Each structure stands twice: as C-alpha cells, then as structure tokens.
Amino acid sequence: MKLLIVEDEPELTASLLSHLQDQQYVCEVATTFAEAEEKLLLFEYDCVLLDLTLPGGDGLELLRQLQARQQADGVIITSSRDALDDRITGLRLGADDYLPKPFHLSELSARIAALVRRRRFNGSNLVQAGPLTVDVLARQATVRGQPLLLTRSEYDLLLLLLANQNRVVMKSTIAEHISGDMAEHFNSYEPVYTHVKNLKRKLSELGIGDSLRTVYGLGYRFELPSA
Amino acid sequence: MKPARPVKLLLRTLRAQLVYAGLVSLAGTFVFYFVLQQLYYADVDEALLLRREEVVRKLPLVPRAQDLALWMKLDRDLVIRPLGREPAGPERIAGELRYDSLAKEMEPYRTLTTTVRYHGHPYRLVLRSSLVESEDLLAAIGVAQAGLLVVLLGGLVLVQQRVARRLWRPFYETLAQLRRFRLDQRVPVELTPSPTLEFQELNAALTDLLTQHRRLYHSQKEFTENAAHEMQTPLAVQHTKLELLAQQPNLGEAQAQHIGALLDVTQRLARLNRSLLLLARLENQQFTADEEVDLRRVLTTIVKQLQEEIEAAQLNVQLAADHPVWLRGNSTLLEILVSNLVVNAIRHNQTGGAIAVTLTPQRLTVANTGRAAALPAGREFARFRKDALSAPGGVGLGLAISRQICDTCGLQLAYDFEVPNWHRFTVSWT
Structure with missing residues (x-):
C-alpha cells in the first residue's frame, strides 16, 4: 500500500509518517508543490494526502492535474483552509475526501482504509479481523458466521476501531466520528460510553468481548488476543 | 414627516x-x-x-x-x-x-x-x-x-423625452450592472461604455471603486485563510504528537490522564479557532445568501442527528414543522444557525426538561426549559459571555455566531424569557 504525503510542515509530516508506517503503509513525502508535481507524474500511489497551501503553488492545482489524468479519486485533502468553497471545489475536482486540520490520526486511518477499500475492490469487500468479518458493502458484521447485530453508530465505531487495530483510539475521535460536527457542542462523552458499552456487550455475547479494551481515561483499543 | x-x-x-x-x-x-x-x-x-x-x-x-x-x-x-x-x-x-x-x-x-x-x-x-x-x-x-401651440409643445416634450431616454440609457445600464455586482464574483465588473463624458467619468469612478473593494475583499479573505492556516497547523502538530504519545507502550495511568487532558484542551482550542474564523468570515460577508433552502428539512435532519444527546439528557422534544418552509439564504449558514439554536436548547436544559421547536412560514421558534432566570438583557448574544450559571465547557460563541448568521442572511433573531424557566429564541423573516 503506497501513500504520498504532500505536506510542508515537517513536524506534522513526522507524525503522519510515524503513524502510517506503523500501520504498514509505504509512505513518501513531498514538501513543495514542485516535488509533489514531479512525484505524482512519475509514480502511482494508492492514496495521496494533499495539503492545499504549499510552497510554490496551490494544492488545488495539483488536484486539477490529477483530475486531467483521471487519478483524483485517490486524494484526501488535509487542509487548514476550511473555506467552504475550497471544500466544494476540492470535491468537485474529484478528491475522495476532505479532512480539515487539525484532524485525528485514527480518523485519518479510517478514511484511508475506506478509500483504499473503495479503489482496490471496486467497493465490494470484507474486512477481516480474526473471527470477526465485516461486509462493508452490506454494512453487516459476523463473528465466526454468527451475525453481529449493530446500530449505525456501533457499526461506525467498530469500523473505526478496526482501522486502528492495536492502537488507542481517543474518546474525542470516537465522538467526532460518530456525531460529526455536532460533537464539538457537547463536552460530555456520555454517548461514546454508551456506544462502547453496547458494542462490548454484543461482542461479548459472541465471545470476543475481550478484544475491546479501555485504556485508562484516554480511549479504547481493539486488540485480538494473539492466539 | x-x-x-x-x-x-x-x-x-x-x-x-x-x-x-x-x-x-x-x-x-x-x-x-x-x-x-x-x-x-x-x-x-x-x-x-x-x-x-x-x-x-x-x-x-x-x-x-x-x-x-x-x-x-x-x-x-x-x-x-x-x-x-x-x-x-x-x-x-x-x-x-x-x-x-x-x-x-x-x-x-x-x-x-x-x-x-x-x-x-x-x-x-x-x-x-x-x-x-x-x-x-x-x-x-x-x-x-x-x-x-399644443401640438408644437407636446411634440417638443415627446422628442425631448425620447432623447432623454436614450441619453440616460447608459445610466440605467450601469445601475443594473451595479445591482448584479457581488463582492465575491470571479470576474471584475465591466460597465458598458458610453459616448457621454459624464457617464464615462461615472463609470470610470465606479470601476475604480469596485475594483478596490474587490481587492480589499480578497485580501481580507486571504488574511482569514492565512490566519486559519497559521493557527490550525501548529494545532494539528500538537494534536498528532499527543496521539502518538498516547500510543506509547508502558503508558502509566497518570501520564495517560495528562495526555487526555491535553488532547481535550487542544481540541477545544481548535474549535474556538474555527468558531472565531467563522465569525470573522461572516463579518467579512464572505458568504452569499442566494440559495433556496428548505428549513424544515434542515431542522428535522439536525434534530435527528442530535437524537442521542436528547435521549441522554432525557428531554421531551416537541417538533411542530408540518410544511416545508423555503427560505432564501446560504444552506451551510442556515444549518449552523439551526444546529446552534437546537444544541443551545439541549445544553442549557435540565435533565428531564423540555424543548419546543415550532416552524411556521414566518418564523422559527426554539424554546427550552432551563435555569429560572433570563439571560442578561442586551448581552444575550455577546461573545464569551460567562456568568456563574453558564453551562461549563462552552466556548461562548454559539449565540454570537447565530446572531451574525441572521444578520448575514437578513433574518431577525430575538430572545425572550417566560416565567418560570422558559427560554425562547425566535428567528423571523418577512
């Protein structure tokens, strides 16, 4: 799985590299417009993380070039330019997703995973994690063939956790993942606790409740027992 | 008079x-x-x-x-x-x-x-x-x-009128172009040239003025965006570093709690920054309000999205919106406005309280039970208003943003309090 990170802030690039390489992605970095332009011409990537404000040019211009070559669908725009028209222009130019800064690394993983699934398998696929299977197209999960009946929020939560296996997913990430922008208005994590509790109960009923663990007050980790 | x-x-x-x-x-x-x-x-x-x-x-x-x-x-x-x-x-x-x-x-x-x-x-x-x-x-x-005499003078007047109408045509054309002019339009305005000196001068002066305004508008927009970039990027660095820190093996409970608190604060800072930028952009009139938006659809979507929070607070919501209500505005802004008002009604409510949302072709009313005192008169929509009874954790910009959105979209926002503990916000239009 090959990724190109187009980002001019070195510390942010370092964080992204550390996080994504941990998840077995092969990452390359471009820090300027020219560098990104060249790399995008020479190589092919499964996914491009594209910052819009770059030294030497506008990220949207790169997107236009990609669109002209019909390669824009692998792009996730990671911009601090939260200007509405940028978002609309970006998506109209064929970008797959728009993730405004500051974003959560776990959320980014979930978006990349979703993008890669869509591109690689033409949208029909299964996410496998030990005895757990998720049919993303049908939005159905099974454990050893037994159906795992989840609400929409619980299903979203499970996919987020699966995209970040063996890593802590922050409570705040879960809150935003489930309720989107609405999360910012509520400082209580009550809905998160409720969804996690319910998901854990349902997983326990099918014998894999142990895989969902609480990490102090920080968040949760999905980890299959190494057996 | x-x-x-x-x-x-x-x-x-x-x-x-x-x-x-x-x-x-x-x-x-x-x-x-x-x-x-x-x-x-x-x-x-x-x-x-x-x-x-x-x-x-x-x-x-x-x-x-x-x-x-x-x-x-x-x-x-x-x-x-x-x-x-x-x-x-x-x-x-x-x-x-x-x-x-x-x-x-x-x-x-x-x-x-x-x-x-x-x-x-x-x-x-x-x-x-x-x-x-x-x-x-x-x-x-x-x-x-x-x-x-009548024929002669009448004829003169008619001729004069025809000539005047032709003479003034460039003026009316310029006027129509000014009416169509929008600050955020992509192409610079081009006024129809006129052979009359006065109109030529008028057009030249107007073109200058409009160009200057457009330049000012764009530089302001650029500044807002630059400010966003400059603030959001360090925040993004901070957030990702904290997330990476949280992934360290052998993380102690005390450390985890510190990281958790820092993450929360970082996120709050990011939201505050976003809210301030939204306010700045609203004040710069960087939104155009020329879409037809179905307010009922916006309202029902948002209430549905907030269902979990409503249930968590055990609120009784009465939603009266029987017919679609089309409003001219900016869909994004109207969504923010409605969600701010509904969120406000949830956040400042009491457990087991009530919310009454009414949408009529003239107004939208969001009322909620809450503390038994009215908001301070004249400062209902002030920024960062904080007092002993404010709900904890809020940024204090929600109502200020709502007010600004109403101004931008040409709506009126009013607050009133009804004894014993009903707080009512009314958005009206004509």
Whole structure:
C-alpha cells in the first residue's frame, strides 16, 4: 500500500509518517508543490494526502492535474483552509475526501482504509479481523458466521476501531466520528460510553468481548488476543 | 414627516416640461387672442376714420336736413343728428354692445362718435362697425393657434423625452450592472461604455471603486485563510504528537490522564479557532445568501442527528414543522444557525426538561426549559459571555455566531424569557 504525503510542515509530516508506517503503509513525502508535481507524474500511489497551501503553488492545482489524468479519486485533502468553497471545489475536482486540520490520526486511518477499500475492490469487500468479518458493502458484521447485530453508530465505531487495530483510539475521535460536527457542542462523552458499552456487550455475547479494551481515561483499543 | 416617494428622473423632467408647455399654451393662446383682437380693432377703427372722412366729404352733397334721415335708413351703421344741447366733446372710438334687430341679440360694435358741421350747424355723427363676423374669425384663429401651440409643445416634450431616454440609457445600464455586482464574483465588473463624458467619468469612478473593494475583499479573505492556516497547523502538530504519545507502550495511568487532558484542551482550542474564523468570515460577508433552502428539512435532519444527546439528557422534544418552509439564504449558514439554536436548547436544559421547536412560514421558534432566570438583557448574544450559571465547557460563541448568521442572511433573531424557566429564541423573516 503506497501513500504520498504532500505536506510542508515537517513536524506534522513526522507524525503522519510515524503513524502510517506503523500501520504498514509505504509512505513518501513531498514538501513543495514542485516535488509533489514531479512525484505524482512519475509514480502511482494508492492514496495521496494533499495539503492545499504549499510552497510554490496551490494544492488545488495539483488536484486539477490529477483530475486531467483521471487519478483524483485517490486524494484526501488535509487542509487548514476550511473555506467552504475550497471544500466544494476540492470535491468537485474529484478528491475522495476532505479532512480539515487539525484532524485525528485514527480518523485519518479510517478514511484511508475506506478509500483504499473503495479503489482496490471496486467497493465490494470484507474486512477481516480474526473471527470477526465485516461486509462493508452490506454494512453487516459476523463473528465466526454468527451475525453481529449493530446500530449505525456501533457499526461506525467498530469500523473505526478496526482501522486502528492495536492502537488507542481517543474518546474525542470516537465522538467526532460518530456525531460529526455536532460533537464539538457537547463536552460530555456520555454517548461514546454508551456506544462502547453496547458494542462490548454484543461482542461479548459472541465471545470476543475481550478484544475491546479501555485504556485508562484516554480511549479504547481493539486488540485480538494473539492466539 | 413621511419622506416623499421617490420619482423617476425622466418623469420629473417630463412633469416640469408639461407644466411649462401647459402654461405657455394657455397664456400664449390668451395673449395671442388679445394681440390679434387689438390689431383687428385698430384696423376697424381706421376704417371708421376713413368712413368719417367720406361722410364729411359727402355731407355737403346732401341738400336738405330731411334727406339725412333717408341716408340713415339706407345705412344702419350711420347716425347723424343735430347736436342740440349735447356737449360736443372730442372725437372718440369705443366698443359697445347693441341690440341687433336682424340677429335679434346683443352684438359687439365699434362706435365712432364725433361732431360734424352741416349747413353751419353742429351735428352729432355716430358711425358703427359690427364685430360679429370678426369675433367668430378671431375665435377660430385663436383655436387654431392654440391647437398649433399644443401640438408644437407636446411634440417638443415627446422628442425631448425620447432623447432623454436614450441619453440616460447608459445610466440605467450601469445601475443594473451595479445591482448584479457581488463582492465575491470571479470576474471584475465591466460597465458598458458610453459616448457621454459624464457617464464615462461615472463609470470610470465606479470601476475604480469596485475594483478596490474587490481587492480589499480578497485580501481580507486571504488574511482569514492565512490566519486559519497559521493557527490550525501548529494545532494539528500538537494534536498528532499527543496521539502518538498516547500510543506509547508502558503508558502509566497518570501520564495517560495528562495526555487526555491535553488532547481535550487542544481540541477545544481548535474549535474556538474555527468558531472565531467563522465569525470573522461572516463579518467579512464572505458568504452569499442566494440559495433556496428548505428549513424544515434542515431542522428535522439536525434534530435527528442530535437524537442521542436528547435521549441522554432525557428531554421531551416537541417538533411542530408540518410544511416545508423555503427560505432564501446560504444552506451551510442556515444549518449552523439551526444546529446552534437546537444544541443551545439541549445544553442549557435540565435533565428531564423540555424543548419546543415550532416552524411556521414566518418564523422559527426554539424554546427550552432551563435555569429560572433570563439571560442578561442586551448581552444575550455577546461573545464569551460567562456568568456563574453558564453551562461549563462552552466556548461562548454559539449565540454570537447565530446572531451574525441572521444578520448575514437578513433574518431577525430575538430572545425572550417566560416565567418560570422558559427560554425562547425566535428567528423571523418577512
């Protein structure tokens, strides 16, 4: 799985590299417009993380070039330019997703995973994690063939956790993942606790409740027992 | 005093022209008639004087005084009689009304009265000239003249109007272009060129002004975006570093709690930054409000999205929105507005409380139970308003943003409090 990170802030690039390489992605970095332009011409990537404000040019211009070559669908725009028209222009130019800064690394993983699934398998696929299977197209999960009946929020939560296996997913990430922008208005994590509790109960009923663990007050980790 | 209704420029000149033309036609007709009459009288008077000459010359031909009666019988417009005791007086010509036995009505006459000598005696000589036909002629001439004047002046006014309309056309075109002008339009405005100097200057001045405004607008927008970038990137670095820190193996509980707190604060900072930027962009009018938005759809979507929070707080929500309500505005902004109001009603509620949302074709009302005191009057929508009873954790910009959105979209936002503990926000439009 090959990724190109187009980002001019070195510390942010370092964080992204550390996080994504941990998840077995092969990452390359471009820090300027020219560098990104060249790399995008020479190589092919499964996914491009594209910052819009770059030294030497506008990220949207790169997107236009990609669109002209019909390669824009692998792009996730990671911009601090939260200007509405940028978002609309970006998506109209064929970008797959728009993730405004500051974003959560776990959320980014979930978006990349979703993008890669869509591109690689033409949208029909299964996410496998030990005895757990998720049919993303049908939005159905099974454990050893037994159906795992989840609400929409619980299903979203499970996919987020699966995209970040063996890593802590922050409570705040879960809150935003489930309720989107609405999360910012509520400082209580009550809905998160409720969804996690319910998901854990349902997983326990099918014998894999142990895989969902609480990490102090920080968040949760999905980890299959190494057996 | 009520200001007078504005009048179109062309109509104003037309009015003035019509008043002038009317006055001139009216006065002109009378003056013309009078002058004509004077001329004619002078003519008649001259004829009377000539006749007097003739009579004086012919008088010696009349042999006897009795024959004068015959003459008078033959000429109805002639009277000649002995002066008697009448004072002679000077010769004079005057107008008079006499009964005409033929026409059987009073008719105007010019009458010359003078004294002549006949056979050595003073005689009164009166010569008359009827004005009957001349009056009719004069009237006819007057009417014709008046008609001519009306046609002439009316024609002038019409021609003037046509010319004026053509002359002012560049002005109206410029006006229409100004109306269509939007600060955020991509292409610079191009006013239709005019051959008239004044309009050329007007267009040049306007083009300058608009270009300057557009430049200012864009630089402001750029600044806002730059500010966003400069703040959001360090925040993004901070957030990702903390996330990476949290992934460290052998993380102690105390460390985890510190990281958790830092993450929360970072996120709050990011939200605060986003809210401030939204406010700045609203104030810079960086949104255009020209979409048709179904408010009911927005409302129901948002209430549905907030269902979990509503249930968590055990609130009883009454949503009365029976019909779609279409509103002209910016869909993103209206979504933010509605969600701010509903979120506000949830956050400042009490467990087991109630929310009443009513949407009518004229207004949207969001009311909630809450603390038993009204918000401080005049500061309901102030930024960062905090007091002892404020809900913890809020940024304090939600209502300020709502107010600003209403301003941008041309809506009115009002707050009122109803004893014992109902807080009501009303968005209205006309």
